[in-house]
Amino acid sequence: MAILIFGASGFLGGKLIEHYTRAKKKxxxxxxxxxxxxxxxxxxxxxxxxxxxxxxxxxxLKDFSHAVICSSxxxxxxxxxxxxxxxxxxxxxxxxxxxQLFDSGIIPVFISTDYVFDGSRGNxxxxxxxxxxxxxxxxKKEVEDYLMGSGKNYLLVRSAKLYDVTxxxxxxxxxxxxxxxxxxxxxxxxxxxxxxxxxxxxxAIEILIDRNITGCYHVCSDKAISRYxxxxxxxxxxxxxxxxxxxxxxxxLKFEDERPLNTSMNNKRFKELTGFKFTAxxxxxxxxxxxxxMLQ
Amino acid sequence: xxxxxxxxxxxxxSSTLEYLKSQGFEALGTQSSSKIPGLVxxxxxxxxxxxxxxxxxxxxxxxxxxxxxxxSKIDYCYQYKKxxxxxxxxxxxxxxxxxxxxxxxxxxxxxxTVFDGKTGYYNEKSKTNPICEYGRQKLEVEEYLxxxxxxxxxxxxxxxxGDLPYYNHLLAEMFRLIQAGKTVExxxxxxxxxxxxxxxxxxxxxxxxxxxxxxxxxxxxxxxxREELARQFGMALGFETKIISKPMEEFQLLDKRPMxxxxxxxxxxxxxxMRFTSMHSVFDEFKKKMNLGPEEAKK
Numbered sequence: 001m002a003i004l005i006f007g008a009s010g011f012l013g014g015k016l017i018e019h020y021t022r023a024k025k026k027x028x029x030x031x032x033x034x035x036x037x038x039x040x041x042x043x044x045x046x047x048x049x050x051x052x053x054x055x056x057x058x059x060x061l062k063d064f065s066h067a068v069i070c071s072s073x074x075x076x077x078x079x080x081x082x083x084x085x086x087x088x089x090x091x092x093x094x095x096x097x098x099x100q101l102f103d104s105g106i107i108p109v110f111i112s113t114d115y116v117f118d119g120s121r122g123n124x125x126x127x128x129x130x131x132x133x134x135x136x137x138x139x140k141k142e143v144e145d146y147l148m149g150s151g152k153n154y155l156l157v158r159s160a161k162l163y164d165v166t167x168x169x170x171x172x173x174x175x176x177x178x179x180x181x182x183x184x185x186x187x188x189x190x191x192x193x194x195x196x197x198x199x200x201x202x203x204a205i206e207i208l209i210d211r212n213i214t215g216c217y218h219v220c221s222d223k224a225i226s227r228y229x230x231x232x233x234x235x236x237x238x239x240x241x242x243x244x245x246x247x248x249x250x251x252x253l254k255f256e257d258e259r260p261l262n263t264s265m266n267n268k269r270f271k272e273l274t275g276f277k278f279t280a281x282x283x284x285x286x287x288x289x290x291x292x293x294m295l296q
Numbered sequence: 297x298x299x300x301x302x303x304x305x306x307x308x309x310s311s312t313l314e315y316l317k318s319q320g321f322e323a324l325g326t327q328s329s330s331k332i333p334g335l336v337x338x339x340x341x342x343x344x345x346x347x348x349x350x351x352x353x354x355x356x357x358x359x360x361x362x363x364x365x366x367x368s369k370i371d372y373c374y375q376y377k378k379x380x381x382x383x384x385x386x387x388x389x390x391x392x393x394x395x396x397x398x399x400x401x402x403x404x405x406x407x408x409t410v411f412d413g414k415t416g417y418y419n420e421k422s423k424t425n426p427i428c429e430y431g432r433q434k435l436e437v438e439e440y441l442x443x444x445x446x447x448x449x450x451x452x453x454x455x456x457x458g459d460l461p462y463y464n465h466l467l468a469e470m471f472r473l474i475q476a477g478k479t480v481e482x483x484x485x486x487x488x489x490x491x492x493x494x495x496x497x498x499x500x501x502x503x504x505x506x507x508x509x510x511x512x513x514x515x516x517x518x519x520x521x522r523e524e525l526a527r528q529f530g531m532a533l534g535f536e537t538k539i540i541s542k543p544m545e546e547f548q549l550l551d552k553r554p555m556x557x558x559x560x561x562x563x564x565x566x567x568x569x570m571r572f573t574s575m576h577s578v579f580d581e582f583k584k585k586m587n588l589g590p591e592e593a594k595k
Contacts, residue, residue: 022377024432203375207550275548277375 002026003209004052004064004106006042006097007071009034011169012111012162012198016068019202026063028056032071044071044093049100061104066155066209068109069094072140076115077256079135090139095146102152107214109155109205114193114220116141116158119260122192122224126158126216126269133260148216155208156216159201160194160265165284171195172285175234179243187228188250192262194220195230197279207274217270221278224264230281237285297358297504298322300349300400302340302391303365305332307463308405308456308496312362315497324349328365340365340387345394359400360504363388370409373430374551384433389440396445403503408454408489410435413554416487417519420452420511420563428551442511449503450511454489454557456496459581466490467582470526474535482522484541489515489558490525492573502568515561516572525575532579533586 003020007013008029014036020027030042030052040055053060072094073079073086094110101108115137116130132138147154163171178185196219204219225233231245250259270276299316303309304325316323326338326348338348345361346354353359366384367373373380388404395402409431410424426432441448457465461472473480491514499514520528523541530537544553564570 019377022381023429199376199378203377203550274550276550279375 001065002028002059002063004067005029006044006067006069007032008039009036010070010074011164012159012201013068013070015164015198016070016202016205019199019206023206025206026059028052028059028064030071042071044089044097047093047097047100049097049104061106064106066107066109067101068111068205069097070111072111074136076134076136076259079139080257083135086135087139090136091142094143098143098146098150098154102150107153107155108147109157109209110143110147112140112144112156112158113137114158114160114263114265115260116144117260117263117265119263122262122264123266124218124263125266126218134257136257137260144216153214155214157201157205157208158216158218158220158265160196160220160263162196162198162201163284164198169198171230172234175231176238176240179231179235179240179245182242184244184246185231186246186248186253187226187231188253189226189228189247190261191227191250191259192224192264193227194222194224194264194267195281196221197281197284200276200278204270204274204276207276211274213273217273218265218267219270220265220267221280222267223280224262225281233281234285237282297360298356299324299500299504300345300353300359300361301325302338302345302361302363303327304335306364307458307465308453308493309362309364311458311493312364312497312500315494316501319501321501324353326365340391341383345391346398354398354400357399358504359398360403360500361395361400362403362405362500363391364405366405368430370428370430370553371550373433374428377429380429381433384430385436388437392437392441392445392448401447401449401504401509402441402445403449403451403500404437404441406434406438406450406452407431408452408557408559409554410438410452411554411557413556416556416558417560418513418558419560420513427554430551431554438511447509449509451496451499451503451514452511452559453496454491454513454515454559456491456493457578458493459578459585461582461586465493466525467529467578470529471533471582471586474526474530474533474537477538479538479540480526480530481547482526482539482541483544483547483553483555485555486522486544486553487519487556487558488522488525489517489519489561490575490578491516492578495570495572499564499568499570502570506568508567512564512567513559513561514564515559516575517561517565518572518575519558520575528575529579529582532576533583 008017009031017029029039031039079086098108117124118131301313304313305327313325325335327335328339367380412425457467
């Protein structure tokens with residue numbers, strides 16, 4: 001069976017379709033605004049799942065077992081400043097899409113966020129109480145609630161900040177670029193999270209789908225670190241001499257929507273179920289990963 | 297005739313280099329990072345092989361190059377598809393192209409994972425159908441060689457093991473468990489052709505001496521289930537062995553493995569007259585060496 005990927009022009013969706021192509025498994029991706037070759041147009045504001053039957057060449061909805069919903073407005077401050085517009089996509093449209101997927105017998109795989117937690121203590125497990133403080137987290141929680149109350153099979157993947165080590169990611173490459181330009185960056189020591197290698201998340205989604213697992217899983221790296229630590233690791237591992245990193249508090253950085261402090265998550269359930277080993281940040285940045293692979 | 301062993305710090309590479317030298321052949325080995333004296337540094341992702349070996353190395357006729365280097369862990373290949381593909385396919389093909397242009401004959405090590413393991417007893421004509429990423433990558437290189445490099449040799453191996461308790465191979469793994477009084481856990485329903493690593497080295501030499509080309513299954517004609525291999529091995533060592541078998545799903549593996557991966561190796565035997573070492577003899581060798589230190593055992 002093939003999978004559908006909603007939002008395949010975005011960061012995770014793009015990597016996921018690449019991952020599936022590499023594994024020689026069938027996947028069809030959609031875009032809504034940023035047109036991309038090979039992807040099918042799909043408007044999440046007015047979702048019409050059946051329309052895909054005519055826009056996909058040689059395939060129909062019954063060829064798909066799962067649909068991964070990566071499409072959403074992920075700019076957190078925008079969810080605060082433009083609540084209605086973002087709600088229409090992130091909640092109303094997404095819920096409609098999920099309901100249509102249920103009707104077509106396709107299992108929705110919803111990508112949620114660590115921001116459904118309030119960040120007061122960190123190390124959150126799947127069952128912990130969700131009390132989002134960000135508008136973005138509140139929107140995601142509403143879709144989660146909808147899934148949990150549906151009585152249907154679904155897969156809910158909560159992930160954290162995702163990064164890649166090449167090309168188009170903001171977390172590592174963006175940071176490295178700014179440092180190389182000689183910038184002095186203020187990084188919060190009190191904002192703790194579990195930055196996760198995007199390729200691990202793609203792999204995790206593949207495993208969950210292939211084994212037909214349903215329910216809620218935290219798919220994030222093992223180690224919780226602060227923004228400041230992240231920047232220091234990147235600077236050191238990539239050997240960047242230029243620029244500087246200065247510790248600060250998240251409160252000193254002005255965001256439209258105030259960020260929760262410690263949203264780190266516990267990935268035990270997923271790891272115990274599958275035996276998966278997450279890539280550590282240092283490993284992703286360095287050569288160790290290849291060396292670990294080559295050991296015979 | 298001379299030999300270049302790419303990846304001579306690994307299990308098969310080091311055994312083959314040693315064997316060829318012991319038979320009086322000129323043989324050079326490469327390594328990527330671990331520092332073993334006497335090996336040439338060569339990183340398959342970075343270097344040109346011609347620039348790494350001594351000048352004029354490829355001027356001779358009949359240079360055979362055994363390609364042992366690979367990201368060979370099945371689950372790593374699954375988790376890091378892109379990175380492993382870069383090593384196992386893209387860089388390997390680049391090396392093959394370079395060898396071709398230098399007039400050397402590549403001997404590529406492939407694997408029983410190109411099969412799905414449903415029927416077992418595979419010969420060279422059996423239909424391939426890899427069920428894991430590693431197998432797909434191996435098959436991609438096989439297909440490239442068959443199409444683009446006539447004269448090259450592909451040797452498919454199933455389970456290769458040795459007689460030393462220090463390397464990472466199936467017998468050494470089992471030995472550590474048996475010795476510690478722990479239970480050996482086996483994949484239920486797996487059937488494999490355990491083949492002595494020194495036989496693989498001999499087979500590499502035979503491929504070049506007999507000027508073979510194309511696809512060969514290099515395999516002992518004996519085959520065992522995992523449980524039976526563990527039981528026989530334990531008995532030969534004189535240990536009481538606790539064995540249980542569990543379905544593969546209970547092992548928390550990321551990617552799939554073929555269940556019946558054992559080979560019909562008669563094509564190679566017919567072509568060369570090679571006699572494979574029985575597992576009994578391998579167990580006996582292992583027993584002689586199991587109480588020796590790493591240096592003594594190697595002698």
